[in-house]
Amino acid sequence: MVVVDPAAAAELAREALPSYGFAADAELRLLKHRENVVFATTHGDREYVVRVHRSGYRSDAELDCELDFVQALRGEGVAVPTFLRTDDGRAFCRVGAEHPAGIHQVDVQDLLVNTGNFGDERTAVDGTADLPAEDFFELGRLAAELHAATERSGYLPSVPRGDWDLEGLVGAEPAWGDPLRMAELVGDDRAAVEAAIARIREDLERYGRPVGRFGPIHADLTPENVLRTPAGLVLIDFDDFAAGWHLFDLATAIYFFTPHPRAAEYRAALFAGYESVRPLTPADHEAFPAILLARGLTYLGWAADRRGESTAEWHATTVLPYVVRLSRELVA
Known part of the structure; x- marks a missing residue:
């Protein structure tokens, strides 16, 4: 490419x-x-x-x-x-x-008349992004509307697009590359990630793919792909859309804000917005930590294949420690 x-x-x-x-x-x-x-x-x-x-x-x-x-x-x-x-x-x-x-x-x-993106990945990670919790409520609501729309319409992709399923996330050949190829993952950190990958497989196999949990999703709902417009938030850039767990869109929306001082507040608002349109079950909440970490691992896999590029190096040096932390939390 x-x-x-x-x-x-x-x-x-x-x-x-x-x-x-x-x-x-x-x-x-x-x-x-x-x-x-x-x-x-x-x-x-x-x-x-x-x-x-x-x-x-x-x-x-x-x-x-x-x-x-x-x-x-x-x-x-x-x-x-x-x-x-x-x-x-x-x-x-x-x-x-x-x-x-x-x-x-x-x-x-x-061209959408907008006042800028929802935010950006780097200010989310370094904690300087100053967003009102209401923004995350609206983003959650919009993600739920997307998922509800796919269910109402019965839409299915006309050609295979590399699903964000168990194999696409943590299989032998993940869709975005193998996160274990990151040279910085050594010793206890590597062992923690390997154990977490095994736990992700267990959790998501148990969670399953019944109707209402899995289907066509945006799959790249990062801050850069959400525009502010006079009519409200708009989703752009569907390059990576395919079938996946609905929770994957929520995980992508909040992932880079995981280190943010207001992470818990933002996550609660995101889920509240989503549930204002589509209710979530206890099983959804139980599966979310595994899907959140799986989302993080996709970025490490992406970075492992692009060493030398500025964004890949940022993931390796700045974001990787948070992935290791999520790994330890998942298997604790």
């Missing part, structure tokens, strides 16, 4: 613009350069987002499935982006056949 530099991404985006009836020389303003490269542009009197997907991350069928899922959620009233169709009705276009960077997928969506 390759993320192109912004200059090359802008060239690819310009190649896609005419497919949406936009001028190829329209101004592009860089919004984000991470896994995908995202630009803002203007057409007529409206603002749009142009997203250049990282090469090789999703097949055309998988991306079609992702955008179909977002459309289904929007049809059920969930606060998600609105995607445009190309002039010939496609959900995205493929460009770059003659570009040095090669073929890339590009989609276009309405």
Whole structure:
């Protein structure tokens, strides 16, 4: 998987613009350069987002499935982006056949008027994020609306997308890589994580996957993927959506706030918001620590395969101790 530099991404985006009836020389303003490269542009009197997907991350069928899922959620009233169709009705276009960077997928969506993201991972971990508990209540409510919408609609992914199930989280080949490959995990810390992985398997096998606990989820509900808008919070970036435990979305929403001084308050508000739409059972609360740790382990697996990148090094040096702490707590 390759993320192109912004200059090359802008060239690819310009190649896609005419497919949406936009001028190829329209101004592009860089919004984000991470896994995908995202630009803002203007057409007529409206603002749009142009997203250049990282090469090789999703097949055309998988991306079609992702955008179909977002459309289904929007049809059920969930606060998600609105995607445009190309002039010939496609959900995205493929460009770059003659570009040095090669073929890339590009989609276009309405630009959401927002006052910024819900927060960011680093200020959540270092404790400087100053968010009202009401924000977490609203986020919990929105996550519950997403899960309720998938149940009402009966939506199922049209193609396999690598489920966030037991094997995807803590199997022999986890979806995001093996956390035990982190060189910093040695001695008693490594033993604690290994014991916790075994405990996760026990807890989640017992928890099971009955209706109401497992189904299509966002799967990447980090602070960066929640926007504040005049109409309320909106979920963006469904790159990693697939079937998983509903609790996984709650775990992702609160995971980076685990070290925060207000972590208990934020978690209580998140759960209260969720339960204002969908009730949780004692079994849900009992399973949550295992799913929270499983979420943390996915990030270590991700970082283990990207050593040298700034975010991977941050996970290795700053976040890893909290994963070890959660491991010890789970098996205590």
